[in-house]
Amino acid sequence: MNAQASSSGGVRDDRKTAAFIAENLSPFPVSRVAHDFAFAREILRTPGVNQGRGVASQDFGNPDHISFFFLDGEPHRKRRSSVASYFTPKAVLTRYRPLMDRTMDELVAELQAKGSGVLDEMSLRLASNITAEVVGLTNSDGRRLAQVLRDLMNKNPALGKPRLYQFLHGIFAGWYYKRRTKRLMDELYFEHILPAAEARRKEPRDDVVSHMAKENYSRQAMFIECMTYAGAGVSTTREFIVMCCWQLFDHPDVMERFLKGDESDQFAIIDEILRLDPVANYVYRQSSIDIPESVSGSPVKPGEEFAVNIRDVNTDPSIVGENPFKLDPERAQRMKNTGAWMSFGDGPHRCPGSQIALHETRVFLDRLLRVPGIRLARKPDLILSVQSQGYELRGAIVTCDRR
Template sequence: MTPPQEPVRRRAVPPGGQDGPRLERSGQMWRIRSLETARQVLRARDATFQAGFTAEQIPRGIFRRHPILISDGALHDEQRRSLARLFAPAKVPDRYGSLIEERAERAIASAVARGEVRLDELALHYAVAVTAEVVGLTSSPVPAMARRLEAFFRQPPADYSKPRYGRTRRQQMLAAQRGLLPVLRLYLADVRPALREHRRRQQDDVIGHLLAEGASTADVLVECVTYGTAGMVTTREFIAMASWHLLEHPRLAARYLEAGETERFAILEEILRLEPVVGHLYRRVQAPLTVHDGDTAHELRPGDLVDVDVRAANLDPEAVGDDPGDLCPHRELPRGVAASGLAFGDGAHRCPGAPLALRQTDALLRRLLAAQPELLRAPDIGWDDVIAGYALRDLRIGFPGR
């Protein structure tokens, strides 16, 4: 492909930057910036357990089955296998293609008719609309459900390296309040009506699948929270980020419109490598684990917390080659390294919704760019501690030729 005239470089750089050694240890915490070493940790399925997304604070005793986000080992493998028919890459186009295309068409037609929109808000409602259909939360209006899902991310600051995430007692109470109240509201307004409908009429979606597997109401609720928030926040932010890059680089946008699906997806994955929505992945070591960075071995002990710095690992020149900070969709990568780096994770907890997220983003971007939008305002960049990722807000576009 023809590269843009100016290099396309990373927009979202957190305060404090990302420099540091490839591996470093401080107390019981390891920070890893080597992509290959990070993959070893993420693939050590019996030696490391999920510790991100406040997973270690989620009560487990109330669930008949652990939520897929925090389960590990044989249980997690079983859950992933049983969900394969819903999210396997080969099944996504046939299963969700028409839904995604219809929702994307509706979203962009509405935006063009209005003449000017906040793209991050449009992306939010679009992502929630698609996710609601996939999960089975179709008994309530999308805008109201989007507001309830957004409320999960209004949390006090969190530092995973410190006990109780470094929060004061007051902040812990606030975190519990801001976590539990949105769950209650989502249950009453969205999940309970959906459960009633599913029990009246069997449906082939995530809720239907969970009920068929014997899941309890609490199990269904927490999975709806997991799929709803993950499907909303990651796709929303990536749509906004990819749009921002393409709108500021017209030659890249023109190439995107001309390209076939394979090349479009390559552009999207390269943008995602540069701009991973989830910036850090955390694992708790459960059994002695030896990892290597080149010829150097490192011993991780039970109880250690591992912080995989996704942003830094995705710029590891030993894994992604020269000029790792430039967008290059035809980049040659070593065997086994995903085009998006670690942006969708790796190993047992690699994001099952990755194919769906890429297809959603592509469907909306094709229609958006074809409508010849104008960037009216670049977004503000904020940071979210829950997902250790960026939040783009107030990205405004107009359609002067329509």
């Protein structure tokens, strides 16, 4: 199923992925699932409720080289503060916006020359270019880097399939994917990370690779840091851009409003689309403290695990108002919510690059949808992503007038 019915029993439903996720994805075995906004916010904001599924306890070697994404508490706050300059509004406007414009110039020119394009490949190019700039992987072939990151993040196609399928796939094809992954990992390090690190040792910049080179990160730590940024900055943004295109092509009135609106109007539409179809469905946490008077009505105990259902939280009527499944660009203003609901998480681990992702998406949409003759010739296929606990969108094709 590609989309929900436009209405059911008089209730409008503009979500594209809700039924697919409900049918194919369940949370990891945990004690409790947070479905409402108030309880989710409590779980995500309370000190002592940390990242779940053992993420923070993994051994990455030197503790000083652990990515801030995996830290909690004061160590997380200090490390996150040290990279804050990468994500400021000034950085978006002065460092990343010119690159967004140049990339879109290339993508639009290629699209018009050919007359068609694959949306997820186009969004991958933009997301990879911007993430490479943030990280500092700018001393190698950017197009090849995007392909390597794509192939590494695709990983093993058996993930998420029935256990018998995984077992048989492991016997007959496991060796191939292990060898393939090893080759891609070596290529990422030797062809992209290492040249950037050597360049930054001679001429440091304000980026992640410069920090890693200065602190003498190990090969493993550098690889993990780069892949963490890739997962956060490339894979989710790639999917979300395609989702926005899909929704706007299906809602010409909203597309017209987007193209006629100013930046604030455009961001409101983007936030509303992300509210309905967040790329990641679950965020996991584990409590190390007692919360005897939780807003949920039941006390929280140390060791208890939680899955925050972002999709349910984003459609909680107590926060979003009536018709929670309707695409309504005026919702945030009416409900006096100026953020992106909980689509980027909340609390100390809220996505640090959310503003970059929103600007990338706005620039992509504003340029693509103004191309003469642009239309959606093929809708995307929905694919389950176990890694992101959400969806992927593949194979959507746009066509336009050729030049």
